Amino acid sequence: MDSQKVEMYMMNYSKYVEGDKLMILKEMLQRADDSKFMRLQAISLKDPTMMLIVSLLAGGLGIDRFMLGDTGMGIGKLLTCGGLGIWAIVDLFLIMGRAKERNFEMIAGALA
Secondary structure, three states, rough: OOOHHHHHHHHHHHHOOOOHHHHHHHHHHHOOOOOHHHHHOOOOOOHHHHHHHHHHHHHHHHHHHHHHHHHHHHHHHHHOOOHOOOOHHHHHHHHHHHHHHHHHHHHHHHHH
16 A cells, blocks of 8 residues: 555544554555555444443443443443443443454454
8 A cells, every 4th residue: 555545544543543553553554455445444443532432421231342342241231230330430441442452453354
């Protein structure tokens, strides 16, 4: 992929990936061909800030985990009412990082 497309992608989507993974992502993008760039455009990434808001408002019901694709964790949170609130509070601190990890996994999968 040409450097202009890589820089454009990095500018637009760097907030969706952890800071320590940005260089890895940039290298992966530079090695990818243009056909994979179209596949990247089709991926629906989760906004970490939106996930924090969802976790704040409905975290006790496990909706944040369902949105990330962690169905088992979502069911666990739903059945225990967010671990009696403790699990919901812990997830307030962890959900943004988990969303960024999940986004990186989705991007890496599309580039593989």
